[in-house]
């Protein structure tokens with residue numbers, strides 16, 4: 142008789158292979174998008190869906206990723222967060238694990254002065270002692286989520302490090318509870334079905350251009 146551990150391991154290996162295959166497919170789709178098309182979709186999401194979103198309008202402590210070239214650009218959203226007097230937090234990743242914190246940003250302009258990581262993303266230095274969102278009672282109200290692919294039930298495929306799954310799990314232990322999560326996606330990132338394992342956290346909502 143097969144033990145549940147071995148059976149679970151086999152199923153798990155299949156899911157990991159399915160995730161790898163879908164990541165490769167999604168990276169191909171993203172490479173095929175022109176810069177102008179990516180910018181068109183990003184502007185549309187920022188100007189229409191985000192700014193008019195009731196959850197966004199009601200949130201005062203918001204975390205958002207600093208976008209890489211193959212992600213929905215978040216610059217306009219960050220500017221809007223500051224214009225509305227909301228508080229903005231950005232990721233600080235620790236290399237070699239799945240630990241990430243969300244650290245307070247003072248202004249949009251400040252981003253350019255932050256050091257670059259090996260992924261060429263700006264983030265506050267390790268010894269930079271600014272506010273960590275979860276160290277305060279306020280926690281976070283809303284997180285804008287990156288990801289490679291999503292399905293319409295909210296399943297998410299990230300880049301394979303588990304940073305966001307681990308972070309959302311930590312948020313559930315914060316007095317404030319789990320923040321509302323909104324993923325930002327190009328329409329090409331929407332899949333019929335995304336394979337998930339038990340650690341994967343669903344997103345509450347996905348914004349993408351729909352007709």
Ligand SMILES: Nc1ncnc2c1ncn2[C@@H]1O[C@H](COP(=O)(O)OP(=O)(O)OP(=O)(O)O)[C@@H](O)[C@H]1O
Pocket residue numbers: 160239288297298299300301302303304305306307310340341
């Ligand atoms: N809640 C968790 N606690 C500890 N480790 C976790 C947790 N969630 C995920 N991980 C680790 O992260 C690894 C990668 O997870 P997964 O394949 O879901 O990444 P991902 O969600 O695609 O990536 P990311 O969130 O960084 O964009 C898992 O195999 C696991 O080791």
Ligand SMILES: [Mg+2]
Pocket residue numbers: 297298299303306340341342
């Ligand atoms: Mg995951």
